[in-house]
């Protein structure tokens with residue numbers, strides 16, 4: 449989007465307007481106790497793609513899905529005893545839990561970057577809670593700042609970075625925690641601390657009755673191919689070949705723009721649509737068991753993030 453950004457007060461009228469904008473796929477920045485989030489309907493792939501466009505994010509990292517309560521979480525993921533313990537103790541609050549997705553969860557594949565797990569959080573901020581109630585659905589929300597800039601802890605910070613690029617900012621003053629949520633991955637054998645944040649590790653370990661494991665430092669090779677997030681990214685099983693004009697007879701072709709192909713990211717050449725469909729189509733092509741050829745995607749706007757992801761999918765496997 450390119451236009452003027454509405455500044456909304458955190459009252460009934462502002463909340464109604466914010467929920468209505470989110471309902472039609474627009475982006476609304478809203479306060480949480482940690483930092484301001486850039487919210488979009490987590491079920492709407494186009495809206496989620498707009499988040500990456502607005503932030504100018506050069507790669508697709510999975511996003512945190514914000515929910516009104518733990519019941520909403522139980523419907524989306526396979527719940528566990530540890531999840532119950534941590535949710536009971538720390539939700540609502542600055543804690544994000546990564547859990548395995550249930551079938552039929554309804555979230556866009558761009559939110560999870562094609563993974564079979566999702567990061568969930570129930571924020572404590574009264575305005576965030578009121579917005580989630582009013583909207584009545586899951587909100588994907590990374591911090592509301594342009595990629596590579598510092599996280600916003602006031603509506604002014606958000607406006608300084610994103611004015612004109614998002615539909616609205618719901619203004620409710622400064623954030624109290626000011627540091628992103630702590631992320632704990634409960635999808636594996638033992639609880640893993642993925643990101644230190646607003647909730648310290650000691651009370652988490654006390655509640656769990658066991659120490660949190662730490663993420664092993666990335667290997668030299670991981671550093672080169674995928675800074676930070678290598679293990680958590682979906683990679684097709686089949687080999688992937690990029691910038692293909694003519695596929696080999698055994699390959700399926702992922703197209704872009706008008707062309708003959710097995711699946712098309714966007715027949716009209718729209719990068720937002722392509723981003724929204726990317727992981728879904730990669731999964732679908734991977735299910736054929738054939739090698740995947742991919743047509744060229746322009747390196748402009750969201751094309752950067754799309755190509756980053758495609759290059760990772762095509763990189764030699766460790």
Ligand code: TXA
Nearest residue numbers: 482484485510511512565566567589590591628629680
């Ligand atoms: O405090 C916060 O958490 C803020 C406010 C707005 O709620 N949100 C936030 O969201 O920081 P975001 O999307 O920027 O953080 C996403 C983090 C990334 O480090 C990402 O790698 C991790 O969560 N993440 C998301 N889904 C994941 C998954 N399925 N597995 C592992 N990590 C995941």
Ligand code: MG
Nearest residue numbers: 590591592599
């Ligand atoms: Mg951030």
